[in-house]
Amino acid sequence: MTDTNTVTRAELIAVLKKSLWSLTGRGPVGEMWTSPDKSSKVGIPFELEPRDREWESVIERVARAHVISNADLMRRIETLRFDVTEFRVDGPEWEHSVPVEAGFNLFKTARQVLRVSATTSRIPKVAIGGGFSTTGDRVLERARFGQTREGSYIVPLMVPIVERSEVNDSNVELKQESPVFEEAKLGHESDERRATRTMAESLSAVSNSIIERASVPTASQVNDLVYAGVSRELLNTLSEVISKPRVQTFEAKFRWSELLADLSGNIASNISIPSDAGQLLSESARRFKPQATPKIETFTGPIVQLRDEEIVTHGYVTIETNRNGRQVELQIRVGDEQLADVHEWFKERETVRTQGTVRRVAGHLVIDHPAELTLLRDSLLFDGETN
Template identity: 25%
Template sequence: MSEPVPSVPIDELTTYLRLTSWAPTMSGSIAQLWSHPQFEEETLLVPLRSTASDYGKRMRILIQQLAQLERRDPQDIASEISLIYYDVTQLRADHPQLIDDSIPLDAGYQLFESARKIVISAAAATIRRQGHFGQSVPLKAREHARHVRLGQTRRGSYILPVISPARPAPPPLVDEQLHLDVNVEETLFDRRVMTTMARALKTLEEMVSRDRLPSSSEIADSVGEGVSRELCTALDSILSSTEISEIDFEFNWSRVSQPMGPEVALLTFPKESSAVVEHVADKLKTIRREREHVLFGVITDLHRGADEESRGGRIGVETIIERRRRVVWMELGEEAYQEAVRYHGSRTRIVLRGVLRMGRPATMDVSHFEPDYSLSEPSLLANPAD
C-alpha cells in the first residue's frame, strides 16, 4: 500500500511552481488557476485558503497531478516542495555489509555526532578563520547548530539529511543601499555557513586526492577556505570507524537563494583518506597562524591624500559586529584600492578576511576581499505572481 501524499504549505507550493515555469492565469479569493507552456491542455487548481475544509484534499490532488506530468513519485515532489526554502546536505555512509539500508549502532551514532560537529566547525569558520578553535568556538556557532535540522534517514546506503534554512533575505530599500540591516545579515548567516562547509570540505577533498601528503604551507592556506582541526577530527571520526568504507556529502542547494560562489555538488572521502585527514588535523594543532575574522559589508568611505597617488589609500567598510553596525577601516595597496573604488561606485557588497582590531576606530589588516552577491535575486523569482 502506497503512503498517503502529504499536503504542503501554499507559499512553498507557489514558489515551486514559479521555479518550474508555471504561471497564474486566473486568480480569485479562494483559488488560482495556473498554466505551463509545455502542458497547454493542463491547468492546476491551487487552493489559497488553508483553513478551508477541503484544503488538504485539493493540495494532494494537485501534487498527484504534478507527479503525473513530471513522471515522478508524489512523495518526492511533496518533499521537494516542503524543502524549497532549505539547503539539504545528504551525508551518505557506505558500509560493506549494509543490511536493509541500516548500519551498526556505533557507526550511526558517530555519523550523527560528527554531523553536528561539522556544522559547528563550519559556523565557527564563517565567523573567523582559525586552524584550531579548542575552547574558543564562538557562542554563535554553537547556537547555530540548534536550529539546523536532521531529516529522516533515506534509502541508498545510509543517508542522513542535514537541513539548513535558506530563505532569501529581503533586498534593502533603495535609499538604504549603503547601509546594512542587522536582521537581513542574520538571515544570510545560514547560507553562509553551508557555503563555508562546502568550500572547506572541497579543499579537504582536493588534499586527500593527491598522491602525497599536503605540505605545511598548503595546510596553512586551507584555513583561509574554512578548514579547521575541528572539521578534520569530526570527519576522521567517521572515516576511522571500522564499519564505514566511504562517506559522501551531496549538497542540494535551495534554488530560491542566490549562490554565494561556485556551488559544490558532491564530495567523496574513501576510508583510505583518513590518514591524510588525520595528518591535516595534527598539523593544524601546531601551525601558528594569526586568526582572521570574516566580515560582510559595504564600502562607505574612500580616502587618500594628494601625495598618495599610486600608493593605495584607506577605505571604511560598514559591517555588523555583535549585532551592531560598525565601520572598520583598512589600508589598501593601489590595485586593491582601485577595486574598492569600483565596488563603491557600483554599490557592490564585499566579503573581507583579515586580522581585526577592535579599537576606536576598528581596523583590519586585510588578506583577502571579494564581491559578495548574497543579496542578488534569483532570476526565476524576479517576477512573482500577482
C-alpha cells in the same frame, strides 16, 4: 522560534513561481496556475493544507507537469527554505540499513561538522577546543534532521535559511492573510548561510588540499586551510566517521535553498572521502596547533559591493566577513591591474580571501594596501612546498 517543520500552501506557491508557473485566474475560493508551456492548469484553494484531500491531487498534477515523482516534488517543497546537506556512508550492501556504530557515527558526524563550521565561519580557528561560538550553536539549535533515505544510507541535515512572516497579501481580493517569505537581503549573508557555505568550502578544501594531494599539510598550508574554515576538530571528525569498520566512503552533498541568490558555481556540491584517507586526516589534524597571532590579519567572505570610477586608477571592494567574532563589512582598496578580475569575482558571487592591516576610517573598516586579495579556492592551490 519559527516552526521549521510545517509545510504550507506558501511553499507550494513559491515552488510554482520558481518553476515559472503563472497565475492565470482567481476566484472567491482559490487560484488557477498554469505551467510554463501552457499544457497544464492546476487550481489551488486559498485554504489548501497538506492534511486536505485536495493536497495530494494538486501535488500529483504539478509533479506530472514536471515529469517527476510526487515524492521528489514534496522533497523540493519541504526543503525550499533550507540549505540541505545529505550525509552518506557507503559500505558493502548497505541500502536499507547500516551497522549500528556506522549509523550512530553518521548522525554524530553531521551534527559535529555543522557545529564546527558554524564556529569557524565566524572566527577561523586552528583548534576550537571548548570555544564553540554561541551564535554558531544557535544555528545548530535551529537545524533539523530530515527523514533518512535509501542509497547506502543517507541522512539529510536541514538548516533553515529564510524565515516566514505573516503579512497581508494585497493581491488577494478577499484580503486573506497568508504566510509568505521574506526576500533575502541583497548583499547580506545570514549566520545560517555563512555556516553552510563554510561547511561546503571547508570540506572541499580538505578534499582538494589534503586527500587529493595525499600529503599532510605544512605549517603555512595549515594556515591557509584554517582561513578556509578547516579546524583540527573537523579533521578528527572526518577521520573518525570513515575509520569505522566496513565503511568504504563518506559523502556530503549540498543542496542550497532556492529562495536565496545562487552561490558561486565553483563551490563544490558533492564531496566524497574514501576510507583509506582516515590515517592521513588523523595525521593532518595533529598539525593543527594554535599559533601566535599574526600581525597581518586574514579575512574571507563574499563580495557585497564594488566601487570602480573611471576618474581614478583604483577601486574598492567590500566583503562581508567576521572580525573578533562580529559580522562586519570590510573595504579593500583594489589596484587598477586587478579590477577586471574583481569585477568577474563579484559577478560570479565568489568567496575571496584578503590579508592586510586594518584601520578604521569614518566608522568603516579599511585595508588600504592588501598583502593579498585572491579567490579563496585559489589560495588553497599549494605550490611544491614540502613537509
